[in-house]
Amino acid sequence: MTLSCIAVDDEPLALGLVCAFIEQTPFLKLAGRYSSAIEALRGLHEQAVDLIFLDIQMPDLNGIELARVLDRSGANTGPRIIFTTAFNQYAIEGYKVDALDYLLKPFGYDEFLRAANKARSYAERFQQPTIPLALPAKEEPEEEYLFLKVEYQLVRVAFKDILYIEGLKDYVKVYVQGNKNPILTLTSLKALEEKLPARRFMRIHRSFIVSLEQVKAITKNSVQIGDITITVSDQYKDAFSQFLSRWTS
Structure with missing residues (x-):
């Protein structure tokens, strides 16, 4: 099983590292990289992804807020989230928004791979098709709102x-x-x-x-x-x- 994923981080070096880790992991496919949560949200309306590697401390909209916007409401469909952050005080908030894992910066590839394997195991358990974060056909099309x-x-x-x-x-x-x-x-x-x-x-x-x-x-x-x-x-x-x-x- 291959998981389509995106990376979101406002720090270029951190974003580049996560993207490099994704690209060297055989069962992960990098579908996009974003320097802000708002850019990521727009991207999620254009394509379906299985997994988001998401920084927390970002301007305008932080990772916790983005997770709340996605609001999966406990469903097993839609993208799962692995938080990547330098601040351990967000662990509890991460669990509240049903994050799959929590990587504390700086982390190495072994820690990254452990979290990625957890995401793969989760996806294999449910075996449900990825659903893009787009409106149902009966609702107004994407370009009809902001x-x-x-x-x-x-x-x-x-x-x-x-x-x-x-x-x-x-x-x-x-x-x-x-x-x-x-x-x-x-x-x-x-x-x-x-x-x-x-x-x-x-x-x-x-x-x-x-x-x-x-x-x-x-x-x-x-x-x-x-x-x-x-x-x-x-x-x-x-x-x-x-x-x-x-x-x-």
Whole structure:
């Protein structure tokens, strides 16, 4: 049995070592290497893997948080996790998220192989096909949503539910249907704009992006979404005028 696996670590040397160990182990296949948990999460939506060698101490989203996001809920399908960390105080947290093993840095190939063998034994016991971390066919396709980091978790937000987005100094407020309060996430409006499909969203102000699907009414200088009217600033008037001409044709 060959196990498809990925390595996740923000330290280049540590990441390179784990990848080298994977590549020299006959029953392991390296399917990807990621320097952050958020990158790994995106990768897991594109391919199926059996095993994740996962660092814990990482910026933005740490390994424990990623394990919680994956939330296998005790199922025997989906990727298993082997934590790799220099801090032994996370052992209890590792067991809480049902990690398969816990490698304490610095570790050698013999320790790595012992953990890998445990993963192989586990996989041989259950003999179930690998299931990618992707949505079922009846749900919205992968490209129909994005993840927002809210405090210590990633929150999935469907594009169709977004009304408009307001940029503050260090944060962004995402207003969605059905939520009384906006979702507050630590990012820039520019960074979030790059993740949104241009055919569905338009930036009309230095501080605002609107969902074109949610536009209720428009004038030459403003957009109405629900009971909110947002002014189009001079910087974005040309692009908005082009949209306006298509909308009224």
